[in-house]
Amino acid sequence: MSKKIGDVILDLQNISLRFGGVKALTDISFDVREHEIRAIIGPNGAGKSSMLNVINGVYHPQEGVIIFHGRERRKMEPHQAATQGIARTFQNIALFKGMSVLDNIMTGRITRMKASFIEHALWLGRAKREELEHRKKVEEVIDFLEIQHIRKTPVGRLPYGLQKRVELGRALAAEPSMLLLDEPMAGMNVEEKQDMCRFILDVNDQFGATIVLIEHDMGVVMDISDRVVVLDYGKKIGDGLPDDVKNNEDVITAYLGVSH
Amino acid sequence: MLYREAGQFKTSYAADQQLFPIRQDRMGILILLAVVFLVIPGVASEYWFSAILIPFLIFSLAALGLNILTGYAGQLSLGSAAFMAVGAYAAYNFQLRIDGIPILVSFVCAGLTAAGVGILFGLPSLWIKGFYLAVATLAAQFFIVWCLTKFPWFSNHSSSGVISAQQLIIFGYEFASPQEKYLLVLSIVVVMALAAKNMVRSSTGRAWMAVRDMDVAASVIGIRLMPTKLLAFAVSSFYCGVAGALYAFCYLGSVEPDGFSLDMSFRILFMIIIGGVGSILGSFLGAAFILLLPIFLDIALPWAAGLLGLPFSNATVSHIQVLIFGALIMFFLIVEPHGLARLWQITKEKLRLWPFPH
Numbered sequence: 001m002s003k004k005i006g007d008v009i010l011d012l013q014n015i016s017l018r019f020g021g022v023k024a025l026t027d028i029s030f031d032v033r034e035h036e037i038r039a040i041i042g043p044n045g046a047g048k049s050s051m052l053n054v055i056n057g058v059y060h061p062q063e064g065v066i067i068f069h070g071r072e073r074r075k076m077e078p079h080q081a082a083t084q085g086i087a088r089t090f091q092n093i094a095l096f097k098g099m100s101v102l103d104n105i106m107t108g109r110i111t112r113m114k115a116s117f118i119e120h121a122l123w124l125g126r127a128k129r130e131e132l133e134h135r136k137k138v139e140e141v142i143d144f145l146e147i148q149h150i151r152k153t154p155v156g157r158l159p160y161g162l163q164k165r166v167e168l169g170r171a172l173a174a175e176p177s178m179l180l181l182d183e184p185m186a187g188m189n190v191e192e193k194q195d196m197c198r199f200i201l202d203v204n205d206q207f208g209a210t211i212v213l214i215e216h217d218m219g220v221v222m223d224i225s226d227r228v229v230v231l232d233y234g235k236k237i238g239d240g241l242p243d244d245v246k247n248n249e250d251v252i253t254a255y256l257g258v259s260h
Numbered sequence: 261m262l263y264r265e266a267g268q269f270k271t272s273y274a275a276d277q278q279l280f281p282i283r284q285d286r287m288g289i290l291i292l293l294a295v296v297f298l299v300i301p302g303v304a305s306e307y308w309f310s311a312i313l314i315p316f317l318i319f320s321l322a323a324l325g326l327n328i329l330t331g332y333a334g335q336l337s338l339g340s341a342a343f344m345a346v347g348a349y350a351a352y353n354f355q356l357r358i359d360g361i362p363i364l365v366s367f368v369c370a371g372l373t374a375a376g377v378g379i380l381f382g383l384p385s386l387w388i389k390g391f392y393l394a395v396a397t398l399a400a401q402f403f404i405v406w407c408l409t410k411f412p413w414f415s416n417h418s419s420s421g422v423i424s425a426q427q428l429i430i431f432g433y434e435f436a437s438p439q440e441k442y443l444l445v446l447s448i449v450v451v452m453a454l455a456a457k458n459m460v461r462s463s464t465g466r467a468w469m470a471v472r473d474m475d476v477a478a479s480v481i482g483i484r485l486m487p488t489k490l491l492a493f494a495v496s497s498f499y500c501g502v503a504g505a506l507y508a509f510c511y512l513g514s515v516e517p518d519g520f521s522l523d524m525s526f527r528i529l530f531m532i533i534i535g536g537v538g539s540i541l542g543s544f545l546g547a548a549f550i551l552l553l554p555i556f557l558d559i560a561l562p563w564a565a566g567l568l569g570l571p572f573s574n575a576t577v578s579h580i581q582v583l584i585f586g587a588l589i590m591f592f593l594i595v596e597p598h599g600l601a602r603l604w605q606i607t608k609e610k611l612r613l614w615p616f617p618h
Contacts, residue, residue, distance in 0.1 A: 083482055095474070107481055110482055135277065
């Protein structure tokens with residue numbers, strides 16, 4: 001596998017996030033380099049998902065600086081993050097239940113569609129052309145994820161593993177430069193995990209997307225990630241290569257506890 | 261056997277994305293259009309046009325409008341009748357105050373006026389959802405009706421706010437008979453239904469449905485919630501507004517603000533619940549059910565009573581009618597909570613296999 005890890009594209013400095021009196025994240029700094037797979041791990045409630053929500057603008061941290069592609073941003077709405085090329089999947093699948101697989105993945109391309117609702121209503125040239133162009137791109141994603149057979153099925157009827165895959169497809173359809181994956185393998189059996197790992201590595205390799213990944217399966221994390229950041233109770237307790245993190249005292253304490 | 265897409269291979273995305281991808285559907289819709297445009301005008305009686313077909317089409321349009329808002333964009337509204345009132349009064353005022361404005365233009369302007377009012381009353385949807393939003397749209401219902409009664413300017417100073425619709429003249433041709441009005445209403449409804457279908461199958465509709473199904477995920481994907489919700493309110497109110505204008509100009513002839521009551525809003529809501537939330541076809545089926553069933557019971561009940569020799573008075577019959585109507589609504593909701601459109605879909609899926617069950 002020939003992978004070129006590039007410069008830092010996302011730099012988070014001293015991020016603190018509070019909900020009322022509850023501190024979700026305290027003074028966290030780390031960076032993400034281009035084309036790498038960056039894992040965020042930590043016990044439940046460590047603030048991993050909050051971290052992703054900060055990156056794509058769902059939560060606004062009270063303190064700290066976020067620099068994405070060399071530009072500092074303070075307050076950003078999720079849809080702006082999307083137009084800048086950040087896509088994500090959710091821990092609890094957040095698909096559009098009433099829509100088919102095809103339509104779900106098509107919504108992933110919505111920021112690239114320009115036709116107005118009047119053009120849609122009248123089915124004028126541009127609206128029609130866009131639908132076809134983007135359908136073609138979406139079919140590429142469908143082929144990549146090997147879900148051709150279910151493209152017209154409403155997502156509500158699909159089993160869990162496939163729903164996870166469709167959600168990845170929806171994120172991929174946006175052709176993101178950065179992909180945030182929140183526990184993409186939770187609740188999967190070994191084969192499904194292997195498939196998902198293969199897709200994540202291929203996305204990283206073929207599309208060159210930078211991946212920020214939250215995962216609990218340590219085997220997976222250690223195998224596929226380039227660098228790992230460890231959170232516990234909203235604080236950063238470790239950061240580095242998988243092997244370094246594995247041997248870090250604080251990390252072992254957080255995961256296994258310590259004898260008194 | 262009759263309804264099966266086997267052998268109809270799609271070789272392009274254009275073919276797969278067309279309005280009715282299955283050949284039988286295309287044939288069906290063409291036959292339906294031929295019947296409603298060519299056959300019905302020749303055979304239906306005046307009573308049928310003015311008491312059944314025209315109100316059915318107008319309420320279908322209003323239900324379609326509400327379905328865009330509630331069924332597709334997921335914003336519950338109880339103000340549909342008020343937006344119809346805006347449309348009716350706006351069309352009347354455009355005709356009255358602008359000399360020589362073509363009637364169709366004033367219908368469009370009536371729709372746009374209703375859309376504007378709809379956006380205004382849609383603003384709360386940016387902060388509140390579900391039942392709370394429904395209560396907020398109730399405000400629209402009461403406020404608009406109150407406004408039209410309170411300020412005599414809207415009804416050109418007529419007593420108690422009653423307006424009489426002007427003549428329907430298009431390109432110098434007067435649409436006076438019920439049959440002509442039916443054809444006019446039908447044409448408008450067909451065009452607007454087609455436009456609605458196009459919207460909901462394109463990215464506009466996908467944005468609405470995404471907001472309906474999971475708004476956080478929608479915004480993370482890049483859908484801006486505010487414009488998407490307000491667009492749904494605008495388009496929905498446009499449809500209701502045009503329906504209101506047609507209600508005044510093609511159905512009743514003269515209307516008063518109190519005619520567009522909360523009761524009517526609820527009826528439109530029932531239409532989409534019974535017909536199918538989030539379905540264009542459902543709007544028509546629901547309107548047919550809510551409007552036609554009472555008429556059917558009106559005829560069937562006295563006949564059945566006579567047959568059984570039961571000495572029912574007229575009052576009793578009308579009470580029984582309400583009773584049966586309510587019971588049927590409950591029955592349908594229990595049997596198929598997703599409405600008549602879903603029943604139709606299930607029928608189609610069954611037909612694909614019929615007569616071989618496997």
